[in-house]
Amino acid sequence: MKNRKGYFKKVEGKWKLSLLGREAMAGLGFALPFLIGFFFLFLPMIIKSVSYSFSNMEVQSTGYVLTPAARHGFEHYIRALTIDPEFNRMLLNAILEMITKVPLVLIFSFFMANLLNQKFHGRAVARNILFFPVILTSGVVLGLESSDLLLTTLSPAELSGTDFSTIMNVSGFLLKYTDLPSGAINFLANAVNGIYNIIIASGVQILIFLAGLQSISPSLYEASSMEGATAWESFWKITFPMISPLILVNSVYTIIDAFTSETNEIMKDIKETIFGEVKYGFGSAMAWIYFVCIGIILLVVGGIISKHVFYNDEQR
Amino acid sequence: MKGTRMNKKNSAVHKGTLTWPKVGRMLWSIVRGVIVVGICFVILQPLFTKLSVSFMSERDLLDSSVKYIPKHFTLNNYRLAVKGMDYWRSLLKTFALSGGVAFLQLCSCMLVAYGFARFRFPFKKLLFGCVILMLIVPPQIIMLPLFMHFRFFDIFGIFKLIKGAPVSLLDSYWPFLIQAVTCTGFKNGLFIYMLRQFFKGMPKELEEAAFVDGCTKLKTFVKIIVPSAVPMMVTIFLFGFVWQWLDSFYTSLYLKGTKVIPVALDSLSASVYSEYSNFGGSMNFISPGFVSMMNNTGTVLAMIPLIIIYLVCQKYFVEGIERSGIVG
Numbered sequence: 032m033k034n035r036k037g038y039f040k041k042v043e044g045k046w047k048l049s050l051l052g053r054e055a056m057a058g059l060g061f062a063l064p065f066l067i068g069f070f071f072l073f074l075p076m077i078i079k080s081v082s083y084s085f086s087n088m089e090v091q092s093t094g095y096v097l098t099p100a101a102r103h104g105f106e107h108y109i110r111a112l113t114i115d116p117e118f119n120r121m122l123l124n125a126i127l128e129m130i131t132k133v134p135l136v137l138i139f140s141f142f143m144a145n146l147l148n149q150k151f152h153g154r155a156v157a158r159n160i161l162f163f164p165v166i167l168t169s170g171v172v173l174g175l176e177s178s179d180l181l182l183t184t185l186s187p188a189e190l191s192g193t194d195f196s197t198i199m200n201v202s203g204f205l206l207k208y209t210d211l212p213s214g215a216i217n218f219l220a221n222a223v224n225g226i227y228n229i230i231i232a233s234g235v236q237i238l239i240f241l242a243g244l245q246s247i248s249p250s251l252y253e254a255s256s257m258e259g260a261t262a263w264e265s266f267w268k269i270t271f272p273m274i275s276p277l278i279l280v281n282s283v284y285t286i287i288d289a290f291t292s293e294t295n296e297i298m299k300d301i302k303e304t305i306f307g308e309v310k311y312g313f314g315s316a317m318a319w320i321y322f323v324c325i326g327i328i329l330l331v332v333g334g335i336i337s338k339h340v341f342y343n344d345e346q347r
Numbered sequence: 348m349k350g351t352r353m354n355k356k357n358s359a360v361h362k363g364t365l366t367w368p369k370v371g372r373m374l375w376s377i378v379r380g381v382i383v384v385g386i387c388f389v390i391l392q393p394l395f396t397k398l399s400v401s402f403m404s405e406r407d408l409l410d411s412s413v414k415y416i417p418k419h420f421t422l423n424n425y426r427l428a429v430k431g432m433d434y435w436r437s438l439l440k441t442f443a444l445s446g447g448v449a450f451l452q453l454c455s456c457m458l459v460a461y462g463f464a465r466f467r468f469p470f471k472k473l474l475f476g477c478v479i480l481m482l483i484v485p486p487q488i489i490m491l492p493l494f495m496h497f498r499f500f501d502i503f504g505i506f507k508l509i510k511g512a513p514v515s516l517l518d519s520y521w522p523f524l525i526q527a528v529t530c531t532g533f534k535n536g537l538f539i540y541m542l543r544q545f546f547k548g549m550p551k552e553l554e555e556a557a558f559v560d561g562c563t564k565l566k567t568f569v570k571i572i573v574p575s576a577v578p579m580m581v582t583i584f585l586f587g588f589v590w591q592w593l594d595s596f597y598t599s600l601y602l603k604g605t606k607v608i609p610v611a612l613d614s615l616s617a618s619v620y621s622e623y624s625n626f627g628g629s630m631n632f633i634s635p636g637f638v639s640m641m642n643n644t645g646t647v648l649a650m651i652p653l654i655i656i657y658l659v660c661q662k663y664f665v666e667g668i669e670r671s672g673i674v675g
Binding site for chain 1: 379380383386387390391393455459465468477481482486488489491495496526529531537586657661
């Protein structure tokens, strides 16, 4: 197809694959499962989902019938944004929760990864326990945990909300002794009270940061300590820049994770609308509005962070 | 980190005397110990609570003097939960499902990741962007089309030609297997990404030598790459297995009648209650205490196999993560 690039060559008057062409064929061959999955399963699903959101659907025993939405194509979208009483509030809540949660998860997981990268007694045990949330955070366990009325009164999340804050009254303390604005005080108080949720949400992120920390070459630290850099300086001048690509990866992952987790109120609502109330078109439209919001936030955050990311070209 | 090594050097100079770096280091190790123990406690505490609640009788739950150690120790919860979940059968089913899905998606993701890591082909960057796109798009968006796709499943109208109507693949394992083989399953984008980074970090020389000696590319992959990627494979398998084991998203979407662990766990208290009342039991309503006991017992039962697998695999797991070197 592109003989200019040299995928094909002419041998005795016939076009045959060149070495480059054969490599390309091998690569495409290896990637074949993904190509099939993407173009025959994933992409059609995406397109269908869009078309559902613009129409009304009726399910029959032999298939389903799509009819255009009553007034105009965007009916479901307009209804979700202007008529539905809950949707806007939930959307705003989800975004606000994400904004408070993501920086905390990032900071915490970075801190923990640094801690676990040091040598101390019982490090292996501590690592095993800290990787445990990878199991805990998934699926049905989290859903059950959040729906359990009785146990929430015993769990540390609630414990910190009532008993813990009377022992360590964070917001009261900060109000008394510091001049921080109320927004910052709320943020910090939330951080302390929600420590359980943050720990549970940062399992994979700790893993990723830890892998990154271990791949930094020790010779960099040796060289800098020869030149007289303190540990503090080498942290900011070596560790931080070297880990910065992973900060991008982790913030993207955390945002997606926060938005798509099964405990998310809006996700439950979308599922309920589609399967409980059997409003296919309306539910799809809600899902798409939500996804567009995620997309915009991801683009903004990714754009801001990737400007400051340092890539070590030698490593690539 | 760096600090410890430098402090060691200092402490070698001032051996025996109490110097500021030494005091600082001692203080730091105390602080570190407190932090690590505290966080481990926060992670493990819910597990212990679940475990202790699962042995309690309902009287203990309402008794405020009982906190962790049950006064009326009972195994009744387990008896009810095992019956309500149809535990052994659903355990077997879930094991087959999770194992099959994890294995298939490991195979296909490895092939794809190797293709992306080693070969140049047209539109490679764009296609890898599609992998990332798959990671980013929440499955809830394509939930309904997927449901419809497998409810009225058809490949180019073949089934319609033979049977007269598209077949329904719901309540079977086919949707899971199809998604696993085509890398469109749960978080498969992440797996491809991790494996690709791992393969990129491996030295090329071995493969080139094998190639020169006349191995085909697929044979090189099987004979050279696979054996040296075992820790990473265990990691990916474990992730896939655990996430499939506890996944209530796809299982509640595809499997309505078949009882696998996440589905059984979700409806446990209701099913135990209905069985109980059939036998003319003493319960007239579902009390929150009973729901809590059943949920906790069920969760413990669902997690025991996972914890065993995790403990067996954890050596490979940590090693695999550390060697993956996910740095972009």
